[in-house]
Amino acid sequence: MVNTFSFACSACGKCCNSPPAMTLPELFRHRDLFIGCLAIGRVPRRRAGERLRAGQHESVLDETDAAAFASLADTLLHGAGDTFSIVTQGYDYPSLARCPALEDDGRCGIHLKGKPVTCEVVPLDPLVPDTLQHLVLAGRNQSALYLGTDCIQEGPRADATLLVAEGRIEDANAQHALARRRHALEQEKAMWGRAVFESLRNDLFESPAALARIPSGGFLTISIVPALLAVAGASVRCREWCLDYIDSQLALIDRRVAQALLRRRLDDRPVTQELRGFASAFQRARTLLVAPKQSRNEDLVFASSVEAYLSSACN
Template identity: 60%
Template sequence: MALPELFRHRDLFVGCLAISRTPRRRSGERLRVGRVDHVLSASDAAACDTLGETLLHGAGNRHGVFFNLVAQGYDYPSLARCPALQEDGLCAIHASGKPLQCAVVPLDPLLPDSLQHLALAGRSIGAAYIGAECIQAGERSGMATLVGDGEIHDAAAREVIAHRRWMLAQEHELWGRAVFASLRRELFDAQDVLGRIPADGFLSISIAPALLAVAGVSERCRQLSLTYIDSQLALIEKKIAQALLRRRLDERPHSRELRGFSEAYLRARAALVSASPPQTMPMAAAQRFEAYLAA
């Protein structure tokens, strides 16, 4: 989820930062997903690099990977459901700010258009899709083709994936670079960073560094960040209380992580309350930032 989406739904989703890693792709590299086998062309590799340099972090680092640093909603994995999912199986926020990442599914904004068939192949063998038969290769009578011949054919899908990439680029520029720089020595330049970030998953940390970066833009941004923190503290307390009633041993590590988020929020709140007025950007830039957060 983008930061404005978390701000809008601050009473529904616990926010965090998710850090994952993406290997740099090379021409001639063979990728196999399920039954789909693809050898990367020079243009495929160049398109992957372009997306990596625009949306990801750490280009040229010694680990040979890009790092993805994004805002994300957090909940107990044992619940196996989105907090916005209603009992009837429908999305409660579909008409009031459904996250773009949800709208992009089943495509992947971090893959170039020429490789979206690999994203679909991966989805088709995922546990959530087994038996659904809603993603299939080839043409089907009465069905429009989503991707083919290295292009996204569906106009609505092209529009939403472009919008999601735009939002990721905004996040990268407005707070991502600052947060990556602040964590670089401690995390991203560390010898053991690849061991701490699972190859097929992500590392969750507090979203407080992003809030501190945002709050420094203007007084309005600081107030938005404080409002968000107060809502998050109440939501985390509620989440942990519900977990205690469930009495599941496998949920204890996640309760500890949520308590860690609360502690980070409290430290960030104290810093924001006692800090000097933000060093305001030029008015036009600050207004653009504030408009983005409120979007």
């Protein structure tokens, strides 16, 4: 079977049906538009001899494939027996079925104002080796058809960009977007991911009862506060940026909840409860961050790295 796919995005907005994964700086930049949270998922370790199938496409993983998956996992993910992804994510009411940045005409309102890198990667998956991206596209082709669009097509097309051909990413823009997203995930892991993983290890990652809360093929969403506390401790400037973010998020949550109460939908109630929980976590974090701190010796190298990481969104 020919493992070749083309892609033609018409910017119809049909796939923009929920808030995207976003880096922490991206969430800071769009603090008045996206409510931030942490999304935690379980990622299976792939082994040689395993069969991966998407539609009519199937691959039996060899040692090289397994090593490529392992390399991505070691660089971008977190391990404690199982392997986990921890990413910052936009959050909103699923009943709205739209990204908060989606305009009424179906266009992205932030396309030229700091569009998240993960949106540029669509329809590829940064956690899958380049040689197996055809399986990602084969699976997402079915989803695209379900949404009523034919943006992903098998084989070369005159009216579309050749994206993947026989184990290669053919489009230079797609190659660049994948590299940027993987770099961003690696940076997130270094700036706050490891600290968050360790802070949650006992209560979540090493607790079978808590792990049961992570849905199969989905994510557990929790407050973004652990990530904020990890970067706020780097320096006084980082702490001030985090306080500004918290104030914006509290105001945004108030607006979103007020709008939901006007909609009077029963299925919005669990999300309203979760958002109020986020607000409580923000309030507690704010109390911690505004309290006078004892003088301490800052890790100047780490502080400089975190400030550079956040500065593009905060200046």
